Amino acid sequence: MDNQIMQDLVGKSKTKKVFEEVSVNRLKLKNRLVRSATWEGLGMPDGSLPEEVFEIYEELAKGGVGAIITGFTSVSADDFYFNGMMRLCSDDLIPQYKRLTDIIHKQNCPVIAQLALGAYYRVCEGEAYRQIEPDGMTADEIRQVVGIFGEAARRAKDAGFDGVQIHAAHFFFLSRFISPAVNHRNDVYGGSTENRSRILTEALQEIRRNAPGLHVTVKINSSDFTHGGLTSEESLKICRMLADVGIDSIEVSGNGTSVGGIRAHVNEAYFKEFAARLAETVSVPVILVxxxxSVEEMESVLNDTKIELLSLSRPLLREPDLPLKLESGESTESQCVSCNACYSSRAHKCVFRR
Ligand SMILES: Cc1cc2nc3c(=O)[nH]c(=O)nc-3n(C[C@H](O)[C@H](O)[C@H](O)COP(=O)(O)O)c2cc1C
Ligand code: SF4
Known part of the structure; x- marks a missing residue:
């Protein structure tokens, strides 16, 4: 029999399950569920962590999820984009983050630091810090940003993280940088798709140099859903470029990330179509968030597409032990009603939890 037909038949007959062990580029997960990055807003201004953060992550890891991605963790001390960001901006913070990874690892759960820059800030003459958009930055400043992603990744590795995620979604700095709606530069960092996304390929290479052996993933917009912004065609192209330079996995999201009013069996998995197309065109594992x-939708995503991992944020705010409940059959779907009230609650706790 023709080799290709044989491979197709073997591929088709293998059913992917939510609850099975899976290895993806340097990561071993006990199941295919990933906690998608979720900002708790509890980091101190210098990046240090209060006790509550350790408790939240311990509860999550005990709940049975296959891997955890931390809330956005700024690579810079001078990033004032959101309050309560975690930070990996100084070597002094490494012992605290090591304590965090040890707590999570005790539950046989790998952990990835989501490395982010909310915005770039510069001290302007006679002023305090001012937010500078990509068009106003010098090429040297852009290279400095690439450098601090590398340094943060080295700290993540020293702190015991299994991987890092480059946050290039949701109009955070890198997401704005690659967007034609925001970046109008006419040097090597602007203009063509290749030039706008150069900052991502350089950050990836810098991370590899500084922290070899880590799983390096990216979270990216499938579309900016903004007039003149990144389209799905261009996002696919950028993802292919990242695959060519060795990204280990790609998590697909989009602006307007936490869509409200989602109901099990009704309107789930709103970035599935794009993620499925991406998974057809790259050989790196694709993560859908x-x-x-519902387990039913999760299984259909896994088996109707080449998507490898499934990522959850709000369902794990509502029920940190949802993976255990789904695996045991105690439950078949999340109780999260996608009201988004957690965005404004303290520590971003689900308002339905006592
Ligand atoms: C309270 C809250 C905080 C979030 N923080 C982050 C974050 O730090 N980084 C990020 O990439 N996405 C963040 N998100 C978006 C989620 O990771 C996820 O992409 C989105 O909520 C859709 O997934 P879901 O339907 O499973 O919630 C956050 C979402 C919520 C509700
Ligand atoms: S408050 Fe609770 S139910 Fe509402 S979206 Fe957040 S996690 Fe879901």
């Missing part, structure tokens, strides 16, 4: 609520 956004509105996954």
């Amino acid at each position: 956004g509105g996954l609520r």
Whole structure:
């Protein structure tokens, strides 16, 4: 029999399950569920962590999820984009983050630091810090940003993280940088798709140089859903470029990330179509996030597409032990009603939890 037909038949007959062990580029997960990055807003201004953060992550890891991605963790001390960001901006913080990874590892759960820059800030003459958009930055400043992603990754490795995620979604700095709606530069960092996304390939290479052996993933917009912004065609192209330079996995999201009013069996998995197309065109594992609520939908995503991992944020705010409940059959779907009230609650706790 023709080799290709044989491979197709073997591929088709293998059913992917939510609850099975899986290895993806240097990561071993006990199941295919990933906690998508979720900002708790509890980091101190210098990046240090209060006791509550350790408790939240311990509860999550005990709940049976296959891997955890931390809330956005700034690579810079001078990033004032959101309050309560975690930070990996100084070597002094390494012991605290090591304590965090040790707690999570005790539950046989790998952990990835989501490395982010909310915005770039510069001290302007006679002023305090001012937010500078990509068009106003010098090429040297851009290279400095690439450098601090590398340094943060080295700290993540020293702190015991299994990987890092480059946050290039949701109009955070890197997401704005690659967007034609925001970046109008006419040097090597602007203009063509290749030039706008150069900052991502350089950050990836810098991370590899500084922290060899880590799983390096990216979270990216499938579309900016903004007039003149990144389209799905261009996002696919950028993802292929990242695959060519060795990204280990790609998590697909989009602006307007936490869509409201999602119901199990009704309107789940709102970035599925794009993620499925991406998974057809790259050989790196694709992670789908956004509105996954029922085991039935999760299994259909896994088996109707080449998507490898499923990522959850709000369902794990509502029920940190949802993976255990789904695996045991105690439950078949999340109780999260996608009201988004957690965005304004203290520590971003689900308002339905006592
Ligand atoms: C309270 C809250 C905080 C979030 N923080 C982050 C974050 O730090 N980084 C990020 O990439 N996405 C963040 N998100 C978006 C989620 O990771 C996820 O992409 C989105 O909520 C859709 O998935 P879901 O339907 O499983 O919630 C956050 C979402 C919520 C509700
Ligand atoms: S408050 Fe609770 S139910 Fe509402 S979206 Fe957040 S996690 Fe889901």
